Amino acid sequence: MSLSADTVREALDRADSRHWTRTPPRSTQARLTYLRKHSSNDTAALAHRLNTSPADLDAVTTAGQIPDGHPLHQAVEREVIRLWQPRVRRRAHDTILANGGIMMLSFRAWLGFTAAAGSSDDPRLRFLTLSLKDPYPERLFTAQHNNIPEMQLRAILDEALGACYFHRDRPAHTRESVSLHRIDFLEFYY
Numbered sequence: 001m002s003l004s005a006d007t008v009r010e011a012l013d014r015a016d017s018r019h020w021t022r023t024p025p026r027s028t029q030a031r032l033t034y035l036r037k038h039s040s041n042d043t044a045a046l047a048h049r050l051n052t053s054p055a056d057l058d059a060v061t062t063a064g065q066i067p068d069g070h071p072l073h074q075a076v077e078r079e080v081i082r083l084w085q086p087r088v089r090r091r092a093h094d095t096i097l098a099n100g101g102i103m104m105l106s107f108r109a110w111l112g113f114t115a116a117a118g119s120s121d122d123p124r125l126r127f128l129t130l131s132l133k134d135p136y137p138e139r140l141f142t143a144q145h146n147n148i149p150e151m152q153l154r155a156i157l158d159e160a161l162g163a164c165y166f167h168r169d170r171p172a173h174t175r176e177s178v179s180l181h182r183i184d185f186l187e188f189y190y
Contacts, residue, residue, distance in 0.1 A: 006183045008153035012144050013081045015188035019092035024084040028073075029064050031080050032057075038083050050075040093141045096190050103137040104189040105130050105157075110181040113165065123181045136160035137190070154180070 005011040025031045039046040047054040052072055060066055066073040096103070112123035132140075139156050162178040 005186055007150055008140070008157050008186060009082075009144065009150055010078060011186035011188050012140060012153075013078070015190060016089045016092065017081055017084070019088055020085050021088055022085065024080050027064075028060070028066050028076070031076050032061055035076065035079055035083070049079060090145070092190075093145075097138055097141070101134045101137045102190070103132045103140070105132055105160075105186065106189070107180070107186045108184040109186075111161075111165075111178060112181060113162070113178045123179075130161065130164045132160045132164060136163070 005014055025034050035046055035050075036043070039049070043054045043057060047057045050057065050072060052075070056072070060072060066076065106127075106129040108125070108127045110123035111126040111128070136156065136159070140153065140160075143153055143156060158177065158179045161180070165178050
Protein backbone atom coordinates (compact mmCIF):
# COMPACT_ATOMS: atom_id res chain seq x y z
CA MET A 1 0.00 0.00 0.00
CA SER A 2 1.35 3.40 -1.01
CA LEU A 3 1.14 6.13 1.62
CA SER A 4 1.03 9.01 -0.87
CA ALA A 5 -1.96 10.07 -2.93
CA ASP A 6 -3.07 12.66 -5.45
CA THR A 7 -6.16 13.87 -3.57
CA VAL A 8 -6.41 15.47 -0.14
CA ARG A 9 -9.02 12.95 1.06
CA GLU A 10 -6.96 9.95 0.07
CA ALA A 11 -3.78 11.46 1.54
CA LEU A 12 -5.55 12.00 4.88
CA ASP A 13 -6.93 8.44 4.82
CA ARG A 14 -3.50 7.00 4.10
CA ALA A 15 -1.94 9.04 6.91
CA ASP A 16 -4.63 7.71 9.24
CA SER A 17 -3.60 4.17 8.31
CA ARG A 18 -0.38 4.65 10.32
CA HIS A 19 -2.52 4.67 13.49
CA TRP A 20 -4.45 1.45 12.87
CA THR A 21 -4.35 -1.20 15.56
CA ARG A 22 -5.36 -4.05 13.21
CA THR A 23 -4.58 -4.87 9.62
CA PRO A 24 -7.50 -4.44 7.19
CA PRO A 25 -8.61 -7.32 4.95
CA ARG A 26 -6.01 -8.20 2.32
CA SER A 27 -7.70 -10.54 -0.13
CA THR A 28 -10.16 -9.27 -2.71
CA GLN A 29 -12.93 -11.47 -1.33
CA ALA A 30 -12.40 -10.29 2.25
CA ARG A 31 -12.26 -6.64 1.17
CA LEU A 32 -15.47 -6.95 -0.85
CA THR A 33 -17.20 -8.73 2.06
CA TYR A 34 -16.15 -5.91 4.38
CA LEU A 35 -17.36 -3.25 1.93
CA ARG A 36 -20.67 -5.06 1.38
CA LYS A 37 -21.30 -5.02 5.16
CA HIS A 38 -20.75 -1.25 5.17
CA SER A 39 -23.17 -0.90 2.25
CA SER A 40 -25.87 -2.95 3.99
CA ASN A 41 -25.35 -5.61 1.27
CA ASP A 42 -26.59 -3.11 -1.35
CA THR A 43 -24.56 -4.10 -4.43
CA ALA A 44 -25.81 -1.14 -6.48
CA ALA A 45 -24.72 1.40 -3.82
CA LEU A 46 -21.32 -0.26 -3.44
CA ALA A 47 -20.84 -0.41 -7.22
CA HIS A 48 -21.67 3.29 -7.43
CA ARG A 49 -19.09 4.13 -4.71
CA LEU A 50 -16.48 2.03 -6.54
CA ASN A 51 -17.36 3.64 -9.87
CA THR A 52 -18.33 0.39 -11.56
CA SER A 53 -21.50 -1.47 -12.52
CA PRO A 54 -23.27 -3.99 -10.26
CA ALA A 55 -22.72 -6.68 -12.93
CA ASP A 56 -18.95 -6.05 -12.98
CA LEU A 57 -18.87 -6.11 -9.20
CA ASP A 58 -20.72 -9.43 -9.13
CA ALA A 59 -18.31 -10.85 -11.73
CA VAL A 60 -15.31 -9.81 -9.62
CA THR A 61 -16.92 -11.27 -6.50
CA THR A 62 -17.47 -14.58 -8.31
CA ALA A 63 -13.92 -14.65 -9.72
CA GLY A 64 -12.41 -13.60 -6.39
CA GLN A 65 -9.54 -11.67 -8.00
CA ILE A 66 -8.88 -8.24 -9.45
CA PRO A 67 -5.60 -7.60 -11.27
CA ASP A 68 -3.34 -5.20 -9.30
CA GLY A 69 -3.29 -2.41 -11.88
CA HIS A 70 -7.03 -2.52 -12.55
CA PRO A 71 -8.92 0.67 -11.53
CA LEU A 72 -11.42 -1.42 -9.56
CA HIS A 73 -8.57 -2.89 -7.48
CA GLN A 74 -7.45 0.62 -6.58
CA ALA A 75 -11.02 1.74 -5.86
CA VAL A 76 -11.61 -1.22 -3.51
CA GLU A 77 -8.32 -0.53 -1.68
CA ARG A 78 -9.12 3.18 -1.39
CA GLU A 79 -12.61 2.47 -0.01
CA VAL A 80 -11.34 -0.04 2.56
CA ILE A 81 -8.72 2.45 3.73
CA ARG A 82 -11.39 5.16 3.95
CA LEU A 83 -13.69 3.04 6.13
CA TRP A 84 -11.28 0.99 8.27
CA GLN A 85 -11.25 1.61 12.04
CA PRO A 86 -13.14 4.93 12.28
CA ARG A 87 -12.94 5.07 16.09
CA VAL A 88 -9.16 4.56 16.04
CA ARG A 89 -8.91 7.31 13.42
CA ARG A 90 -10.95 9.78 15.49
CA ARG A 91 -9.03 8.94 18.65
CA ALA A 92 -5.74 9.60 16.80
CA HIS A 93 -7.09 12.92 15.50
CA ASP A 94 -8.19 13.96 19.00
CA THR A 95 -4.76 13.06 20.41
CA ILE A 96 -2.96 15.01 17.68
CA LEU A 97 -5.14 18.08 18.22
CA ALA A 98 -4.77 17.88 22.02
CA ASN A 99 -0.97 17.85 21.62
CA GLY A 100 -0.58 21.01 19.57
CA GLY A 101 -2.25 19.93 16.34
CA ILE A 102 0.80 20.00 14.09
CA MET A 103 0.67 18.12 10.80
CA MET A 104 3.46 17.73 8.25
CA LEU A 105 2.73 17.75 4.54
CA SER A 106 5.00 16.72 1.69
CA PHE A 107 3.87 17.28 -1.85
CA ARG A 108 4.99 17.59 -5.42
CA ALA A 109 2.65 19.73 -7.46
CA TRP A 110 2.49 22.80 -9.59
CA LEU A 111 2.29 25.68 -7.11
CA GLY A 112 0.88 29.07 -8.06
CA PHE A 113 0.54 32.08 -5.82
CA THR A 114 -0.79 35.60 -5.71
CA ALA A 115 0.71 38.16 -3.32
CA ALA A 116 1.05 41.90 -2.84
CA ALA A 117 4.43 41.81 -4.59
CA GLY A 118 3.08 39.98 -7.64
CA SER A 119 1.89 36.59 -8.75
CA SER A 120 3.01 33.47 -10.51
CA ASP A 121 0.72 33.44 -13.51
CA ASP A 122 2.35 30.19 -14.57
CA PRO A 123 2.48 27.68 -11.67
CA ARG A 124 5.83 25.97 -11.20
CA LEU A 125 6.56 22.41 -10.15
CA ARG A 126 7.54 22.37 -6.48
CA PHE A 127 8.55 19.64 -4.09
CA LEU A 128 7.98 20.93 -0.56
CA THR A 129 7.61 19.67 2.98
CA LEU A 130 5.77 22.08 5.25
CA SER A 131 4.37 22.09 8.77
CA LEU A 132 0.68 22.94 8.96
CA LYS A 133 -0.30 24.49 12.26
CA ASP A 134 -3.51 25.31 14.05
CA PRO A 135 -6.30 25.76 12.90
CA TYR A 136 -5.67 23.87 9.64
CA PRO A 137 -5.23 20.28 10.93
CA GLU A 138 -8.47 20.60 12.89
CA ARG A 139 -10.29 22.02 9.86
CA LEU A 140 -9.00 19.20 7.63
CA PHE A 141 -9.99 16.53 10.17
CA THR A 142 -13.46 18.05 10.65
CA ALA A 143 -13.99 18.24 6.90
CA GLN A 144 -12.81 14.64 6.52
CA HIS A 145 -15.20 13.42 9.26
CA ASN A 146 -18.08 15.28 7.62
CA ASN A 147 -17.33 13.85 4.15
CA ILE A 148 -16.80 17.30 2.65
CA PRO A 149 -16.19 17.22 -1.14
CA GLU A 150 -12.62 17.18 -2.45
CA MET A 151 -12.90 20.75 -3.81
CA GLN A 152 -13.54 22.10 -0.31
CA LEU A 153 -10.71 20.01 1.15
CA ARG A 154 -8.43 21.51 -1.52
CA ALA A 155 -9.60 25.02 -0.57
CA ILE A 156 -8.68 24.38 3.09
CA LEU A 157 -5.31 22.98 2.03
CA ASP A 158 -4.66 25.95 -0.28
CA GLU A 159 -5.42 28.33 2.60
CA ALA A 160 -3.12 26.36 4.92
CA LEU A 161 -0.33 26.42 2.33
CA GLY A 162 -0.78 30.17 1.93
CA ALA A 163 -0.37 30.65 5.68
CA CYS A 164 2.71 28.42 5.66
CA TYR A 165 4.27 29.65 2.44
CA PHE A 166 3.94 33.35 3.32
CA HIS A 167 4.63 32.74 7.06
CA ARG A 168 1.50 34.56 8.12
CA ASP A 169 -1.30 33.95 10.58
CA ARG A 170 -3.83 36.17 8.84
CA PRO A 171 -7.11 34.82 7.44
CA ALA A 172 -7.46 33.69 3.83
CA HIS A 173 -9.31 36.80 2.66
CA THR A 174 -6.02 38.74 2.68
CA ARG A 175 -4.30 39.34 -0.65
CA GLU A 176 -1.85 36.42 -0.55
CA SER A 177 -3.04 33.05 -1.73
CA VAL A 178 -1.54 29.77 -2.86
CA SER A 179 -3.08 27.10 -5.05
CA LEU A 180 -1.94 23.64 -6.04
CA HIS A 181 -2.41 22.50 -9.62
CA ARG A 182 -1.78 19.05 -11.13
CA ILE A 183 -0.82 17.25 -7.93
CA ASP A 184 1.71 14.44 -8.41
CA PHE A 185 1.49 13.33 -4.80
CA LEU A 186 0.47 14.45 -1.32
CA GLU A 187 1.53 12.83 1.92
CA PHE A 188 0.51 13.88 5.43
CA TYR A 189 2.45 12.89 8.56
CA TYR A 190 0.92 13.05 12.02
